[in-house]
Amino acid sequence: MKNNLKKLCLLSLCLLVATGCSIGNKEVGSARKQGQSSNLSESKSDQAKGMKVSYTNISDKSSRDLLANLFDQAGISKERQKVFFNHLDQFNSSVDSKSLAGNFEEAGVQDTKYDPYDMQDQWKAKNNDFEGYNCRITSYGLFGDYMKASQAKTGDDTENLGIDLLSLTTDNSAVKTEEDKNIFKSIFNEVKTIDTKDIKKHYQIFKKEWEARGVKFAKNDKASMVSVVFHSQIEKGQDSLFIGHVGIMLKANDGVYFVEKVAFQEPYRLNKFKNKEELKKYLMEKYDVEYDQPTAKPFVLENDKLM
Template identity: 25%
Template sequence: MKRNILTIALSSSLILSSLIFTGCSSNNTDELQNNNALINNTESLGNKKKIAKPIYKELKYSNLLDSGIQEEVKVILMKNGINKEDVERYFRGVNNYNKIYKDDLPNIAGFSVLEKSQVPYDGFAFQDKWIEKNKEYFDINCRISAFRLVNQFIESKDDFYESDGQLGMDIDTIEKNPDAAFNKNDINKFKKLFDIIEIDRFGTDEEIAKFISDQWDKRGISFVGNSDVTLISGFSKNEDTKELLAGHVGVAVKNDDEILFIEKYSPATPYQVTKFKNKEAVRSYMFDRLISTEGDAAMPGAIIMENNKLMK
């Protein structure tokens, strides 16, 4: 059985709940070390339930350590309409994380090129170092970091949303980690957007995507205003409990003839910006990101959404 959740007891008075390494949930970072041959050798389930290899040949990525890359990305974000205050808040989180891990990140400056389908971070080592430095709260995860950048492009009705507590780790981080910097309206919108979605049955990808979109409509969530900055959500399917969870989330930003995909890899692991040629490559990356297995059995393929539409 794959070990995909680690529960950490910090002291008799403080127990932090589940910390997940390969996104905001899903599979184990240790196993990403085995993905070296994925592009050339291993096939994976595609979004349409057919066998499909990642369509990209390499990753051109940055961990945003150097000021030059940070300024480049800041300019692109603000050029695409993300307000300066949210950009600066986002990079405060980046820099606070990088102060702890500057000697541990594989990318030191500029963009690195890697002939792998994912960057093989050692999530458990990163987690241990975080706990050494900070025993009060988790670091930002993928959902929280993405929300910071797209918040202004998502509208929510003012009604209070009652969550069932499935986002407990996220909300604990938002309330305790100053880099989140959410107000009450932000928290309410965040819950509506990312709370687990219950579904009666799993149909086709198109049917599931429409169900997700309809549930957002019922919660009062709508996506507005900017087709060049979009929320990319990878929904994992739990066929036993009939639940859908946004297991990994990032933001796609158009930059001339390329797409920047911006993500916090997981609570313990780094911020990452990756350059892709097109949205198809981003979708392929996200699906590969959410591949999980139990022994030799493939788990249900993820549903990749761009805002409230199935990403194709």
């Protein structure tokens, strides 16, 4: 029990540094803010520095209508859309509207209009101890009809999903049934890997494990799940891969859109890009931020393929 608790605490600390999607507390904002003036900001993706992103927090009617239309074109069911927009309304009504972008705005990848500390407190004041919804819960809620798993290897060792599963005990509207929850765990539970910086080796290990779990994606020409996979090394010889951030890419005539929940207690975003190469560039600038790390850099998947 003590070893499991230690592992969870260490993993949570790792997740705080790596990505805000995985856990919602004040340290998320702290880690991100400190990263702008510390080694965390020294991204190894030099080509991505200085990128500007067009985004909205979907807090006005025009952006909401645009997203609903994109969902319709992508075959996202009305039921799943309703759950998403209910969660969106719950979040946006819990925080200061001045901190949210209505119409599309342009900003640097790491720039925000809000203070994560303030947003944390605003959410807590309205929702008590409920952590809310993060990137994985949001993505499964939207794209669950196009993701399957055999559940053959679903186990109880899901420390990296601890807060996700805790939140789902309060509100399971995005992951409704036990079958859904088992598929969710099969897709997002960590994958044991080896101590190497070779992305191709990590990807092959990750892909093989997903195949063993029966993870499959149905064909959808207008939408796909885009994931950022991180290499974690809690202790030497205890290496794992986990989806630290994920969202849904929506294809349109004017480019591609990426809808994401930044973190449990940070906003929803709809980002607009010319193509998926720009989307990958955005994700790498945002999450490939660890300086001189002993682990491999993150890699990006479109469904189950390297992007």
